[in-house]
Amino acid sequence: MKNIIFIAPPASGKGTQSAILEKKYNLIHISTGNLLRQESLKDSELGRYISEVLASGGLVKNEITYDIVYKRLKESDCQNGYVLDGYPRNIDQAYDYDKILKELNQVLGYVIVLDIKEETLEKRVTGRRICENCKAVYNINSETEKPKVESICDKCGGRLYQRNDDNVTSFKHRYNLYLEKTKPLLDYYQEKGILYVINGDDTIANIANNIDKIIKEGM
Ligand code: AMP
Numbered sequence: 365m366k367n368i369i370f371i372a373p374p375a376s377g378k379g380t381q382s383a384i385l386e387k388k389y390n391l392i393h394i395s396t397g398n399l400l401r402q403e404s405l406k407d408s409e410l411g412r413y414i415s416e417v418l419a420s421g422g423l424v425k426n427e428i429t430y431d432i433v434y435k436r437l438k439e440s441d442c443q444n445g446y447v448l449d450g451y452p453r454n455i456d457q458a459y460d461y462d463k464i465l466k467e468l469n470q471v472l473g474y475v476i477v478l479d480i481k482e483e484t485l486e487k488r489v490t491g492r493r494i495c496e497n498c499k500a501v502y503n504i505n506s507e508t509e510k511p512k513v514e515s516i517c518d519k520c521g522g523r524l525y526q527r528n529d530d531n532v533t534s535f536k537h538r539y540n541l542y543l544e545k546t547k548p549l550l551d552y553y554q555e556k557g558i559l560y561v562i563n564g565d566d567t568i569a570n571i572a573n574n575i576d577k578i579i580k581e582g583m
Contacts, residue, residue: 365389365445366473366582369452369461371549374538375489375530376478376564377571380501382449384572389579392441396450398499399432400424421534423453423541430460437468454545458552473582475553476575478564482539489535497522509568 368385370378379395386393404415410428417424433451436442452458465472491505495517502517502524503509511517515524529538553559560578562571 365391366471367446367448368474368476368579369448369472370450370476370478371546371553372476372478372564373480373482373485373542373546374535375485375492376480377488377568378449378478379499380568381476381478381571381575382447383500384568385447385575385579388576389445391444392446394433394436394442394446394448396429396433396448396453399436400429403432419528419534421529421537421541423545426454426456426460429453429457430464433461434464434467437464437470442470452549453541455548455552458549472558474578475556475559476578477550477559477561478571479561480564484565485539486532486535489530490532492530493524493526495520495522496525 368391370382372378379397382393382395385391400414400418404411404418414424414428429451433448437446437448452461461472464470487505488503491503491510493502493504493511493515494500495502498517498520500517500519502511504511504514511524516522517524529535550559550561560575562574562578564571566574
């Protein structure tokens with residue numbers, strides 16, 4: 365199975381779609397946001413630096429993301445295919461990722477872009493809740509995506525929390541960074557012939573079906 369990356373703005377549903385792909389195709393889901401959040405909990409200089417950057421909505425330094433991604437993709441469970449969500453996020457990271465692929469003898473098959481309106485994202489970001497335990501994602505602003513019982517995960521009974529960067533101010537900063545730094549990557553991958561743009565303003569099921577079609581065609 366060829367590897368997949370998502371290029372999409374904050375709160376566009378890339379984590380949700382990655383989790384669906386993980387199950388459907390038996391891929392490993394790697395979220396750089398989750399890896400960095402884990403690292404930020406450590407009582408170390410690096411942990412404190414990452415924690416500050418995450419809260420501000422900025423981007424963690426490229427050298428740090430390179431090390432974290434390289435280390436994770438080198439692990440044996442990644443050798444049969446993975447979905448990488450949140451990396452690369454700027455052109456230097458795209459060059460870094462090319463180096464990682466070459467070094468680890470891995471192939472990037474699909475770059476999936478979720479195209480979505482800013483107002484939809486802002487609504488999602490303020491309603492997003494995540495399970496502390498299994499990381500399932502809910503949205504309290506949506507009738508179809510909210511948990512059955514308030515603050516409790518439907519899947520595992522874990523407690524739901526709100527990310528501290530899921531507020532309007534941090535969102536605007538993250539969204540502007542996406543437009544400025546990440547969106548230019550679309551041209552980079554378009555030229556490589558592996559870019560697929562999907563309407564992200566659709567239901568979770570329809571988006572998943574559209575991604576499925578692209579992957580099945582490429583198999
Ligand atoms: P996400 O969970 O993808 O929304 O990422 C949450 C936060 O983690 C981002 O706002 C950044 O601060 C940081 N982050 C995630 N991926 C990267 C990356 N590739 N480069 C730099 N910072 C990142």
